[in-house]
Amino acid sequence: MPHPSEDTSCRISKPDGGVPTTLRVNGHRHVLTLDPRATLLDTLRDTLHLTGTKKGCDHGQCGACTVHVDSRRVNACLVLAVAAHDCDVTTIEGLGSPEALHPLQAAFVEHDGYQCGYCTAGQIMSAAALLHEPCGDSDDEVRELMSGNICRCGAYGNIIAAIQDVRGKR
Known part of the structure; x- marks a missing residue:
């Protein structure tokens, strides 16, 4: 699935009782309907296909899934994606680019x-x-x-x- 451009929303629905959620990830707005149990980590990796954030222990102990939510570092495996509604999320893909490293x-x-x-x-x-x-x-x-x-x-x-x-x- 190609990454949406900055001026388009990514609309992904879960028809069986999902929760409408808007995430701003690396400057891109994503309008999603998510399983309320989905973690931010799984949403980033599996729904938005941003695989730079790694799944290590899936228990918040290793830090491989660290991202920024509203400029604060968090373990994405411990945050429900719906809890990041309307938050600014930055992943490694949004920190720098191969042409302009952080x-x-x-x-x-x-x-x-x-x-x-x-x-x-x-x-x-x-x-x-x-x-x-x-x-x-x-x-x-x-x-x-x-x-x-x-x-x-x-x-x-x-x-x-x-x-x-x-x-x-x-």
């Missing part, structure tokens, strides 16, 4: 903060929100603020270096 995306490449890449989208989305949160200067404080995002490859040192580079702390 500074964190470029820093992750420069500092090799991605290894296998599965957790990378969630790590970058969490770090992008962290840039706007009050946090201390030390690596330990950044490590604590990023503790909701697990990297099974163990690239934590490189991830912290990338974040601190963008924050101007290196």
